[in-house]
Amino acid sequence: xxxxxxxxxxxxxxxxxxTAGRPPREPDEPxxxxxxxxxxxxxxGDLEYGRYGNPSWTAFEDVLGGLxxxxxxxxxxxxxxxxxxxxxxxxxxxxxxxxxxxxxSVMALADLEARGRLVGELVDIEDTDAVVAACEGxxxxxxxxxxxxxxxxxxxxxxxxxxxxxxxxxxVDNTFATPLLQxxxxxxxxxxxxxxxxxxxxxxxxxxxxxxxRDEELHGVLQGRRSLTGSVPGAFETWLALRGLRTLHLRVExxxxxAEVLVERLRAHRAVxxxxxxxxxxxxxxxxxxxxxxxxxxRSTSLxxxxxxxxxxxxxxxxxxxxxxxxxxxPEGLVRLSVxxxxxxxxxxxxxxxxxxxxxLPGGTA
Ligand code: PLP
Numbered sequence: 001x002x003x004x005x006x007x008x009x010x011x012x013x014x015x016x017x018x019t020a021g022r023p024p025r026e027p028d029e030p031x032x033x034x035x036x037x038x039x040x041x042x043x044x045g046d047l048e049y050g051r052y053g054n055p056s057w058t059a060f061e062d063v064l065g066g067l068x069x070x071x072x073x074x075x076x077x078x079x080x081x082x083x084x085x086x087x088x089x090x091x092x093x094x095x096x097x098x099x100x101x102x103x104x105s106v107m108a109l110a111d112l113e114a115r116g117r118l119v120g121e122l123v124d125i126e127d128t129d130a131v132v133a134a135c136e137g138x139x140x141x142x143x144x145x146x147x148x149x150x151x152x153x154x155x156x157x158x159x160x161x162x163x164x165x166x167x168x169x170x171x172v173d174n175t176f177a178t179p180l181l182q183x184x185x186x187x188x189x190x191x192x193x194x195x196x197x198x199x200x201x202x203x204x205x206x207x208x209x210x211x212x213x214r215d216e217e218l219h220g221v222l223q224g225r226r227s228l229t230g231s232v233p234g235a236f237e238t239w240l241a242l243r244g245l246r247t248l249h250l251r252v253e254x255x256x257x258x259a260e261v262l263v264e265r266l267r268a269h270r271a272v273x274x275x276x277x278x279x280x281x282x283x284x285x286x287x288x289x290x291x292x293x294x295x296x297x298x299r300s301t302s303l304x305x306x307x308x309x310x311x312x313x314x315x316x317x318x319x320x321x322x323x324x325x326x327x328x329x330x331p332e333g334l335v336r337l338s339v340x341x342x343x344x345x346x347x348x349x350x351x352x353x354x355x356x357x358x359x360x361l362p363g364g365t366a
Contacts, residue, residue, distance in 0.1 A: 013067055013180050014249040020066040021059035021242060033059035035239040051227050060238040061210070063245050064200065067179040068192050068212040071219045073226055074238055078175065078195025079104050080231035081209035084222055085171050085191060086112060086140070087229075093118055093139035096163075098125035100150035101142065102173065102195075103326055109142075125154040132162040143189070144173040145182070146278045149320045149336040150329075151285050153278050156187045164188070169218075175199070175311070180252050181280050185214055191222075198311030199282075201241040202251050208233055208241050251313060254341040255282030261344045262337070262351070269352070271359040273333070282340075283310060288333040293358050294319040297335060300354035303347060310338030315347055 039050040047053040065072035075081040099122040112118040141163035145154035171191040172184035196208035263277045274287040298306040307316045
């Protein structure tokens with residue numbers, strides 16, 4: 001960690017992002033932790049073997065842990081982290097999960113349920129009373145807020161209280177908000193989970209996952225599982241992700257500012273039936289009349305890239321129901337936008353031209 005200039009005043013996230021996870025300030029030490037490519041280490045130290053630890057992981061984990069306010073463990077992907085957290089609970093345990101959580105998380109739980117390992121209960125995460133009722137008898141309550149791609153927002157504090165009263169762990173998938181916009185550990189949740197593939201790394205060039213917890217015992221259990229399952233990240237991925245993390249605050253601020261402008265204009269566009277935006281962050285969902293219109297949009301832009309995933313510097317969008325496994329309650333014409341950090345006027349001109357053309361189609365796209 002960096003030197004603490006004013007011990008009475010905690011460092012702001014922007015400063016943590018830039019200064020944490022650095023080597024000691026000694027003559028000839030590099031400013032950044034170098035990539036350590038090693039499957040094994042000379043015996044007798046703390047690391048011993050490449051599956052147990054790596055200095056490049058630790059540097060990334062120190063920064064993300066500092067931002068979330070807990071201890072971090074990095075994983076090979078977001079889904080590797082999801083699998084490890086689902087594995088925390090015993091045979092036949094009940095897991096509560098948002099109906100519109102990330103498709104992979106819903107599918108992972110469904111797969112475990114089909115094999116008799118867990119019992120899942122899908123909930124509308126915005127219906128706090130229903131979620132609180134579902135906590136009864138649960139061992140794990142999964143919150144994703146905002147959800148992907150419906151952008152529903154959960155009442156984390158109330159759900160966490162009910163889950164803890166029922167003796168359940170609470171995990172929050174914080175991928176969309178990032179620790180800059182939401183710090184769930186401060187609301188008492190047990191584990192924060194990230195697809196670091198998205199905003200944290202931020203450049204659409206790697207896969208990485210992470211969990212953060214304040215509970216030392218839980219940290220130890222998750223670390224043990226990571227070693228046993230081998231769901232460990234690559235040294236290069238964590239090094240690159242840390243490089244991305246250094247500018248997280250700038251990227252999130254710009255993406256959010258761009259999103260706010262686009263949301264206002266999209267709401268006024270006649271080709272757009274509905275715009276969903278939780279009021280923060282860079283992810284927006286807009287609903288066009290039908291799948292045809294949404295597919296046409298995704299083929300008609302030159303700056304916006306039709307691609308899955310999100311949270312990179314570049315603006316991307318996707319019709320989510322093109323995935324056969326996406327929830328049937330997500331509208332066919334819903335396009336999820338991941339607003340990047342380009343010039344917002346350039347983004348709007350590109351998007352508006354495609355939407356204008358759709359609105360002008362004779363007889364529409366119905
Ligand atoms: N959680 C959320 C909210 C996601 O959007 C994703 C991926 O899109 C994941 C988890 C899974 O992460 P990964 O793709 O890094 O395995």
